[in-house]
Amino acid sequence: MDLLSALSLGELALSFSRxxxxxxxxxxxxxxxxxxxxxxxxxxxxxxxxxxxxxxCAMLHCFGSYILADLLLGEPLIDYFSxxxxxxxxxxxxxxxxxxxxxxxxxxxxxxxxxxxxxAMKEVVRVRKIAVGIHHAHxxxxxxxxxxxxxxxxxxxxxxxxxxxxxxxxxxxKPETNEILHMSFPTKASLYGAILFxxxxxxxxxxxxxxxxxxxxxxxxxxxxxxxxxxxxxxPFDVLEGYLCxxxxxxxxxxxxxxxxxxPHGGSGPSSPHSALSTKPKEELSEGSRKKKTxxxx
Amino acid sequence: MDLLSALSLGELALSFSRxxxxxxxxxxxxxxxxxxxxxxxxxxxxxxxxxxxxxxCAMLHCFGSYILADLLLGEPLIDYFSxxxxxxxxxxxxxxxxxxxxxxxxxxxxxxxxxxxxxAMKEVVRVRKIAVGIHHAHxxxxxxxxxxxxxxxxxxxxxxxxxxxxxxxxxxxKPETNEILHMSFPTKASLYGAILFxxxxxxxxxxxxxxxxxxxxxxxxxxxxxxxxxxxxxxPFDVLEGYLCxxxxxxxxxxxxxxxxxxPHGGSGPSSPHSALSTKPKEELSEGSRKKKTxxxx
Amino acid sequence: MDLLSALSLGELALSFSRxxxxxxxxxxxxxxxxxxxxxxxxxxxxxxxxxxxxxxCAMLHCFGSYILADLLLGEPLIDYFSxxxxxxxxxxxxxxxxxxxxxxxxxxxxxxxxxxxxxAMKEVVRVRKIAVGIHHAHxxxxxxxxxxxxxxxxxxxxxxxxxxxxxxxxxxxKPETNEILHMSFPTKASLYGAILFxxxxxxxxxxxxxxxxxxxxxxxxxxxxxxxxxxxxxxPFDVLEGYLCxxxxxxxxxxxxxxxxxxPHGGSGPSSPHSALSTKPKEELSEGSRKKKTxxxx
Numbered sequence: 051m052d053l054l055s056a057l058s059l060g061e062l063a064l065s066f067s068r069x070x071x072x073x074x075x076x077x078x079x080x081x082x083x084x085x086x087x088x089x090x091x092x093x094x095x096x097x098x099x100x101x102x103x104x105x106x107c108a109m110l111h112c113f114g115s116y117i118l119a120d121l122l123l124g125e126p127l128i129d130y131f132s133x134x135x136x137x138x139x140x141x142x143x144x145x146x147x148x149x150x151x152x153x154x155x156x157x158x159x160x161x162x163x164x165x166x167x168x169x170a171m172k173e174v175v176r177v178r179k180i181a182v183g184i185h186h187a188h189x190x191x192x193x194x195x196x197x198x199x200x201x202x203x204x205x206x207x208x209x210x211x212x213x214x215x216x217x218x219x220x221x222x223x224k225p226e227t228n229e230i231l232h233m234s235f236p237t238k239a240s241l242y243g244a245i246l247f248x249x250x251x252x253x254x255x256x257x258x259x260x261x262x263x264x265x266x267x268x269x270x271x272x273x274x275x276x277x278x279x280x281x282x283x284x285x286p287f288d289v290l291e292g293y294l295c296x297x298x299x300x301x302x303x304x305x306x307x308x309x310x311x312x313x314p315h316g317g318s319g320p321s322s323p324h325s326a327l328s329t330k331p332k333e334e335l336s337e338g339s340r341k342k343k344t345x346x347x348x
Numbered sequence: 349m350d351l352l353s354a355l356s357l358g359e360l361a362l363s364f365s366r367x368x369x370x371x372x373x374x375x376x377x378x379x380x381x382x383x384x385x386x387x388x389x390x391x392x393x394x395x396x397x398x399x400x401x402x403x404x405c406a407m408l409h410c411f412g413s414y415i416l417a418d419l420l421l422g423e424p425l426i427d428y429f430s431x432x433x434x435x436x437x438x439x440x441x442x443x444x445x446x447x448x449x450x451x452x453x454x455x456x457x458x459x460x461x462x463x464x465x466x467x468a469m470k471e472v473v474r475v476r477k478i479a480v481g482i483h484h485a486h487x488x489x490x491x492x493x494x495x496x497x498x499x500x501x502x503x504x505x506x507x508x509x510x511x512x513x514x515x516x517x518x519x520x521x522k523p524e525t526n527e528i529l530h531m532s533f534p535t536k537a538s539l540y541g542a543i544l545f546x547x548x549x550x551x552x553x554x555x556x557x558x559x560x561x562x563x564x565x566x567x568x569x570x571x572x573x574x575x576x577x578x579x580x581x582x583x584p585f586d587v588l589e590g591y592l593c594x595x596x597x598x599x600x601x602x603x604x605x606x607x608x609x610x611x612p613h614g615g616s617g618p619s620s621p622h623s624a625l626s627t628k629p630k631e632e633l634s635e636g637s638r639k640k641k642t643x644x645x646x
Numbered sequence: 647m648d649l650l651s652a653l654s655l656g657e658l659a660l661s662f663s664r665x666x667x668x669x670x671x672x673x674x675x676x677x678x679x680x681x682x683x684x685x686x687x688x689x690x691x692x693x694x695x696x697x698x699x700x701x702x703c704a705m706l707h708c709f710g711s712y713i714l715a716d717l718l719l720g721e722p723l724i725d726y727f728s729x730x731x732x733x734x735x736x737x738x739x740x741x742x743x744x745x746x747x748x749x750x751x752x753x754x755x756x757x758x759x760x761x762x763x764x765x766a767m768k769e770v771v772r773v774r775k776i777a778v779g780i781h782h783a784h785x786x787x788x789x790x791x792x793x794x795x796x797x798x799x800x801x802x803x804x805x806x807x808x809x810x811x812x813x814x815x816x817x818x819x820k821p822e823t824n825e826i827l828h829m830s831f832p833t834k835a836s837l838y839g840a841i842l843f844x845x846x847x848x849x850x851x852x853x854x855x856x857x858x859x860x861x862x863x864x865x866x867x868x869x870x871x872x873x874x875x876x877x878x879x880x881x882p883f884d885v886l887e888g889y890l891c892x893x894x895x896x897x898x899x900x901x902x903x904x905x906x907x908x909x910p911h912g913g914s915g916p917s918s919p920h921s922a923l924s925t926k927p928k929e930e931l932s933e934g935s936r937k938k939k940t941x942x943x944x
Contacts, residue, residue, distance in 0.1 A: 097597065098597055098598075100528070100529050101593070101596070101597045102528060102531070103528045103529050106528060120422070121723060122722060122723050122724045123723075123724075124422060124716070124720060124721050124722030124723065124725070125422050126420060126421045126422030126488070126495075127419060127420050127421075127422065128420045128421075128494070128495050128498055129422070131492065131494040131495050131498065132489045132491065132492035132494075132495055134492075134493055134494065137494050148597075149596070149597055149598065190722070191728045193728065193730065194727065194728035194730075195730055196724070196727040196728075196730065196733050197722075197724050197727050197728055200724055200727065214814065218512065218523055218526065219526065219528060220529075221523065221524045221525060221526065221529050222523070223523030223524070225814055225817065225818070225819030226817045226819070227817060228814065228815065228817065230696070230698060230699045230702060230815060231696050231699050231816075231817050233698070295697070298697070298745070299693065299694055299697045299744075299745055300694070300745065395895065396895055396896075398826070398827050399891070399894070399895045400826060400829070401826045401827050404826060418720070422720060423720050424718060424719045424720030424786070424793075425717060425718050425719075425720065426718045426719075426792070426793050426796055427720070429790065429792040429793050429796065430787045430789065430790035430792075430793055432789065432790070432791055432792065435792050446895075447894070447895055447896065516810065516821055516824065517824065517826060518827075519821065519822045519823060519824065519827050520821070521821030521822070
């Protein structure tokens, strides 16, 4: 905090926290979300043959986080759809991205420098949503740590956490994978962010909310812009997880495996499970599926 | 309105709006709904081997619209099940349709003239449900246009909108299709009706609710009776949609397709996409699947 | 009641009803529930490669009944997660069962005499949950018979009723079966128990709640301990159902079957359908699938 104040970052954070999200930042959120819908295989065909299904998917991509949070907190699922202006704005973006003559709108927003600006602005919205979600959950459950984290997480991850059902709406069904099994960077970052914001909300983290929002936004924007610019699918958490996971969740050695699979595991020391853990999931995922997976959560 | 009054239709509409639905109209609704459940492949076998699953499916067919509307509006999912008399009536209908000695009840209600009367009465209930749903949503969200339309739509469509999950209960899973992708006539009509009733509720459509209910009921009854009598699966909206969809949701020509499918499309003008749009979906659906699809939403 | 009082069972039942469930009984519930999760094929591998998904599954196994009941009654889905101590206890059990060095914890709780004690204590919690669920539903819907039964049922059955979605979280999808189609003993017993407790709550069954809880607990504990000790998958209700089902839900004979399957049924009398009904489902289920099915609902 002292450092932040010295650099007058505190005031910057405070002014930043007062910037309204609607309409500019929300617009960026909608553009990037629906862009990633268009990247899905078959999405363009769907939009022409089943515009209603395509529009519903676009709404899930834009407002999935509100729907999930409302479901968890027992509020009306379509509560957010009372914001007519947001819905109309998102619908306009959907129409322009899919049906604009000469595909002009799509070409503009896909131009990398333009896209990077939108991606950066989307992360601003994401962090703000996590913070608001946790504040809202804290209002209902003062000591509900898990509820706060869960609400912040779904507010940050959005449609990714219900990707199976979003796909089902488009007639696609891939039960063998889901966002919990193969978390993308935004989903993981939302989870870690939700934990940080919960600690701040319950005063275990002695920083102001404005500073945390600002710092976490800077982190998310820089990571996401870098990942998008380099078309990378790695995650800054990979290194840390590569160390922690094998220690915390190591396979039980020396004991009989009670797994019905009877899967062979040749490893006879703590180093072998580590490598199995960090390499196997990546081998399994083909390039294509990994690409899609990462996009889904954007 | 003037025309309606002149014909004294206004008074007729008002008296019609006061006719109670329970028990006669509700009974017809249950009979037709559970009849369509019995048409589903494997439904008879299911009822004998797994009566509990069959009964639950029958309840979804009869009360799916209430469950979905309660889900959207954040009310208890089983709220409607506090109407014990309705549940008992629907259960009795389920029992008679599936287990009546000599299949007598089923044969009676399947006799075409009798069935047409029940079908007509079912549409009366459907229109009333749409109107009540929109009134209810309007009570909670005075300016929630989208919420009103969505509530009216699910109240009119009922189990059709959750057919994937109703099938799952019976051990059937067809992820490649759903009611949003291939809307049947009742689902589409419910959507258009919900838009009309929302316009009426928000006073953009200068007619009385009773008149609108009456007019829309007449339209629905005549369409549905005609379609049922002729075993037809077309829809009166096909012509209008055939003109509008290609204009509104035309494929982007002249630009690179960003669809990952790389699907070939030889069309080089606005007329070719039109034909693709109106013929392809029909080619794909086999006669059998179309038949089932249409029935599902009844 | 007189008999019970004479044996001073009434007082015993009353004292029994005052025994607090947290933490000892709840702990047993968590241990047995997560034990059955570890029995699922692939669960051990999942815990090592996707600990987050494994933990979420464990939470569903421990708290699925609360989530389902909250969903039915329109309350926040994660309401129960405000009990931080319960969540932490269940998480600790999950960690110990899956990652304890040398698999020590798992080996201890799997030792049959120990396991039988935990299984017995789990049934105590189950019966108490059914009673509390019905009391809660009765508070909201005084005459909602079906709502009371449904709430008690989901409170008793827990994760079994949403096993399809719990499997989906683990990347497994078996749409051709579900707990409604193939009810295990605990699910059936929960349903019958819910009916009994509803009759008691609405004063149709002239016994005190404490006595009913006590009697039903004794029945459940003895059945479940016997079934677990003998590795049996039969159910005490099989005999009764074998008599009742063919009478109540007999195939319609003498009439044309309107089932699209055109399935052959050579039976020409009431006795033939009976045998088809009672033997066919058992033939179909392989030993492995039956074993899993039974475990799922524990």
